Amino acid sequence: MAATTLSLLAPLAPAAQAAALAAPGGLSVANKNSSTPILSWVKVKGASGYQVQVDNDASFASPEFSVSTVNFRVVPTTALRPGANFWRVRATAGSTTSSWSGGNLSVSPVGVPVPSAPGNGAVLQQPDSPPLLRWEGAQGATSYTVQLDGDADFIGAKSYTTKTTSLVAPDPLAVGDYYWRVIASKAAGIASVPSATSSFSIAALPAPGQTYPPNSVDFTLQDVVLDWNPVNGARYYQVEVALDAAFTNVIESRSNILGTRYSRPQSLPNNQYWWRVRGFDALGQATPWTTSVNGFRRNWPDRPVANFPIGSAGSPATMPSDEPYLDWTPVAHASSYEIQMADDENFSTDVRTCTTALTTYTIFPGPHDPDDPHPCHLDNGVNWWRVRPLDNAQSGSTAILGLYSAGQAFTYAAPTVDAAPPDTPFSPVDGTQIAIGGRRLDVPGGCTLDDCGILSTTPVFDWDAQQYAKYYRVLVSEDADFTNIAANTVTTRSRLAFTGALRESSAGGSYYWYVVPCRTGSADLPTGCGPDPRSVDGLPGVKQFRKVSPAVAGLSSSDPAGTEITFHWEDYFTTNQATIWQGESGNQSARQYRLQVATDSTFSNVIDTAVVDQTTYTAYTSLYPEGTLHWRVQALDNGLFGLPWSTGVTSIVKSSPAVVPTSPGNGAAAPGTVPFTWAAQPYAQSYTLEVYRNNDAAFSTVNRVFSATVKTAAYAWNQAVPASDTPYTWRVRRTDADGNIGPWSQTMRFTSLGSVPQLLAPGNSWQPSAGPLFEWTEVAGAASYVLEVRSNTSTSVLSVATTATAHAPVKALGTADYMWRVIAKDTAGQVLGTSANGVFKVDATAPTIVKVKPPRDKLKPKSLVYVKFSEAVKGVTKKSLYITPEGKKKPMKAKVTINKKKTKAIVDVKKRFKPGTYVLHATTKIKDLRGNPLAGGQAVTIGQ
Helix, strand or coil, X not given: CCCCCEEECCCCCCCCCCCCCCCCEEEEEEEEECCEEEEEEECCCCCCEEEEEEECCCCCCCCCEEEEECCCEEXXXXXXXXXXEEEEEEEEECCEECCCEEEEEXXXXXXXXXXXXXXXXXXEECCCCCCEEEEECCCCCCEEEEEEEXXXXXXXXXXXXXXXXEEECCCCCCCEEEEEEEXXXXXXXXXXXXXXXXXXXXXXXXXXXXXXXXXXXXXXXXXXXXXXXXXXXCCEEEEEEECCCCCCCEEEEEEEECCCEEECCCCCCCEEEEEEEEEECCCCCECCCEECCCCEEECCCCXXXXXXXXXXXXXXXXXXXXXXXXXXXXXXXXXXXEEEEECCCCCCCCCEEEEECCCEEECXXXXXXXXXXXXXXXXXXXXEEEEEEEXXXXXXXXXXXXXXXXXXXXXXXXXXXXXXXXXXXXXXXXXXXXXXXXXXXXXXXXXXXXXXXXXXXXXXXXXXXXXXCCEEEEEEECCCCCCCEEEEEXXXXXXXXXXXXXXXXXXXXXXXXXXEEEXXXXXCCEEEECCCCCCCCCCCCCEEEEECCCCCCCCEECCCCCCCCEEECCCHHHHHHCCEECCEECCCCCCEEEEEXXXXXXXXXXXEEEEECCCEEXXXXXXXXXXXXXXXXXXXXXXXXXXXXXXXXXXXXXXXXXXXXXXXXXCEEECCCCCEEECCCCCEEXXXXXXXXXXXXXXXXXXXXXXXXXXXXXXXXXXXXXXXXEEEEXXXXXXXXXXXXXXCCCCEEEEEXXXXXXXXXXXXXXXXXXXXXXXXXXXXXXXXXEEXXXXXXCCEEEEEEECCCEECCCCCCCCEEEEEEEXXXXXXXXXXXXXXXEEEEECCCCCCEEEEECCHHHCCCCCCXXXXXXXXXXXXXXXXXXXXXXXXXCCCCXXXXXXXXXXXXXXXXXXXXXXXXXXXXXXXXXXECCCCECCCCEEEEECC
């Protein structure tokens, strides 16, 4: 017998392919949801892959979805058009393809959103109830379009697109009714029908509430200040003051008042008044008027009291012929005084009127001349006089008239002045003195020194009359050489009170004064005068004094922890009365006040300057910035010359209240679509909202999620805040009606919940290399998902984006242990949540025969044939593992067994082997435990 041999041959080549593959059968559709149709079919024998197409047109001229896959299932990764769709599949094997097998596919319409807030027909009071629109989302929607209109037909409606389920109308809405609806979109051209229409109404802002003055005809005041409560949402206010309750005679109308307090720059005349106020919102829509019912009465009850002369009809006083003057007490609020003189106690005969800024008036004797610059002349005999204060705040404006003092009578006899003999020498004027009031000059106490020190007001000048002097020229200069003349006045008598005030002494210097006697000429052009200090140096009798008025005192302000600031100070009249010189109180009042507000103590950056005639001021055309503010006040005298500024550093720290956040609350866990809300503030023009990730309380730009500036007290971002266990921080601040930025609110923290997909399949099991199907639960608000698969070597083998909640991989997976997860994303691509990790295994390695014995040269007639496989197998039978003589097809009868480990098989043929060649056949019916068929089928030649 020839020697027996054994040889292991290469795997058998597959049987010759048929001329055409069979078309796939068993087509079915499993609709998990409107975005997840799972298309499947029965595997085709001999196919290596499949081609799948989906179209809404049965001709498949332009498929909506097309893919090649080794799987026997497909889940479209893009949204399909609702309604009837068609799909088909064919098998492929290399370049060979089967015919198409087709089926129908019905896709549900895009879900219709459901409006949820505000309730249908709700009335929204602005700005506390902003138009925050919310709705229930639709499955798989990638965006929403909100239509908003003033009419239910939505013709010309405004449209807003967002990727979340809430929206705040970005622009302020006018008062009235509004209608809105929402459309959900999955992709371009794939949208829902509009939701049901919901409506709401925007209510007008409420009217302001008047707070001062009290609404009473019995309430009187001098400083007119109008005050009212702020209205949330009001950008500015309008105030009107009228002389009648019907407001047919409006005397003051002021608009664009940014604060809630208005003090008129000029005082109102004494009268009964009514006032009203209304606010305007961001669109310029007015609130109702709030009107005073009884109004208020402005009066000025103070009247001067005559000091000199004092007399009655029966007992008139005697006026000195050489020094005729009038003197009275000062009155608060008086910027000047009006003197009236007449020949009768009813002031109806030969009435003469003149004005002065001081409380002493020296009279120019002589007959009345309409062109006389000194109209208050004296008549021989009985004269009557009285005086009243004038409040003439604005230059050129009509003065507010005060009350007359009681009339006083006096007699006067004009003196005679002798002509001087020829060549009579001049001597200096003697007895020069000054005092604050003329009455002081009639008793010892006037200042007769060369330097009379510092006076708080313009003095009255007095000297001894000279025998032959007809006129006196009084010179007042700001320098000792009399080159800078401040006053040059001619009088006929030896006392002079200017009708206007001298300016403050400059740079601490003195005024110098001198009296020049004149013997001839006229009051307009006196001649025959004595030596003049302007032409003769070193004249004896030059006197000096300094005029330094006191600074405004008693400065105070309202609480700076508010939006508008009100400043107060002591009436300058009171300040002067407290300033004593030579036993006399100052008599000066302020015609006006100038106030300055600056951001620095040197007042180089002044942000507000105002001139008023009252002792209080609230800016009404501006609001101040936050931080330290410095302010000061100076009085303006009758000539509108500035007196000293208030002294010391007067500063406040303006710190408007911070905005109060309301939602999401501090420490809250909220969905990523949560809108942000806060309490509306008065005076606000807009709000700025900022949100930061990584619990960033330092608010670094690298962590900023978004920043938005809005005009309402709510904001809904058009994207969802990504899910995160690490808190987000958010804050909000206002910008007031004047553009000043307010303080940030407290720092708020919240966590964004998002939503986490739950993995459904596969579980922890073995999966076919070319047939796994991944499924997970739907996530509310998710527009798409990302399936990620990694091998045990952390190599990413699959990352696919899909709108469905399932996926069948189109490529085979290799042998490995795998981990998989699903990431849900919102319409903006932000992560809503990431699932836990799932695990599975894939065995993609086909089993093979690794050893056959006995060897070919050891085959004996009664040999058992042992077959060892590369791994445990199943399906080993006499039909899948058999022996044939070479060249024969019929298997030899044999018993086939396999060991417990299923890795070794024994073929025991019934007949003896004869010398020759035999072939061991192993078919693809033999598979490993994961279902992989024996690699290509194998044949082993044994014996020889």
